[in-house]
Amino acid sequence: AQTVTQSQPEMSVQEAETVTLSCTYDTSESDYYLFWYKQPPSRQMILVIRQEAYKQQNATENRFSVNFQKAAKSFSLKISDSQLGDAAMYFCAYRSTYNTDKLIFGTGTRLQVFP
Amino acid sequence: NAGVTQTPKFQVLKTGQSMTLQCAQDMNHNSMYWYRQDPGMGLRLIYYSASEGTTDKGEVPNGYNVSRLNKREFSLRLESAAPSQTSVYFCASSVGTVSTAFFGQGTRLTVV
Numbered sequence: 079a080q081t082v083t084q085s086q087p088e089m090s091v092q093e094a095e096t097v098t099l100s101c102t103y104d105t106s107e108s109d110y111y112l113f114w115y116k117q118p119p120s121r122q123m124i125l126v127i128r129q130e131a132y133k134q135q136n137a138t139e140n141r142f143s144v145n146f147q148k149a150a151k152s153f154s155l156k157i158s159d160s161q162l163g164d165a166a167m168y169f170c171a172y173r174s175t176y177n178t179d180k181l182i183f184g185t186g187t188r189l190q191v192f193p
Numbered sequence: 194n195a196g197v198t199q200t201p202k203f204q205v206l207k208t209g210q211s212m213t214l215q216c217a218q219d220m221n222h223n224s225m226y227w228y229r230q231d232p233g234m235g236l237r238l239i240y241y242s243a244s245e246g247t248t249d250k251g252e253v254p255n256g257y258n259v260s261r262l263n264k265r266e267f268s269l270r271l272e273s274a275a276p277s278q279t280s281v282y283f284c285a286s287s288v289g290t291v292s293t294a295f296f297g298q299g300t301r302l303t304v305v
Contacts, residue, residue, distance in 0.1 A: 123296035
């Protein structure tokens with residue numbers, strides 16, 4: 079069975095600085111999708127970024143980028159020029175292309191942003 | 194676009210009471226899901242529906258039932274609520290089973 083591990087329960091960063099959130103996963107599959115979701119205090123789950131495993135190029139979305147290391151099964155999220163509005167819970171998630179009904183989540187990392 | 198809408202946003206139940214959580218999406222998505230979120234455990238899949246008229250169990254289905262009423266709506270029912278079902282419940286939908294899932298705003302349910 080696939081698992082997703084986020085080993086940092088909490089992280090903090092100063093405004094305008096860069097922070098990296100870690101995520102590792104375990105799978106025997108070769109094709110899958112990886113996601114980072116943001117959950118602010120409003121509870122809404124917001125998609126931040128998505129990566130297809132067959133793509134070697136790391137996904138980027140404005141200030142958000144990932145470091146996808148397929149062999150190491152690592153999928154970290156880098157937030158550049160951090161803003162107060164980035165403060166939230168961040169969840170890493172895995173989705174198989176074979177068992178496509180499950181979106182498997184990590185336990186989350188709470189990010190605090192200090193002015 | 195409203196996206197995925199869940200009702201209610203908050204609910205308090207007494208042990209043994211029943212209730213239905215409602216979910217509707219206006220994105221013409223085929224697949225819909227119910228998750229629960231508990232502290233330190235991320236989100237866990239309760240039930241999903243890959244298309245209208247079909248439903249399947251997820252990781253933690255015990256104590257729940259679902260109905261895919263039509264393509265837009267997917268409801269979650271607690272027949273006899275238990276304190277262990279205190280959680281935040283999320284409905285989600287996606288175009289297909291491999292695409293990105295979009296989430297509702299969540300329902301905080303407390304069972305006393």
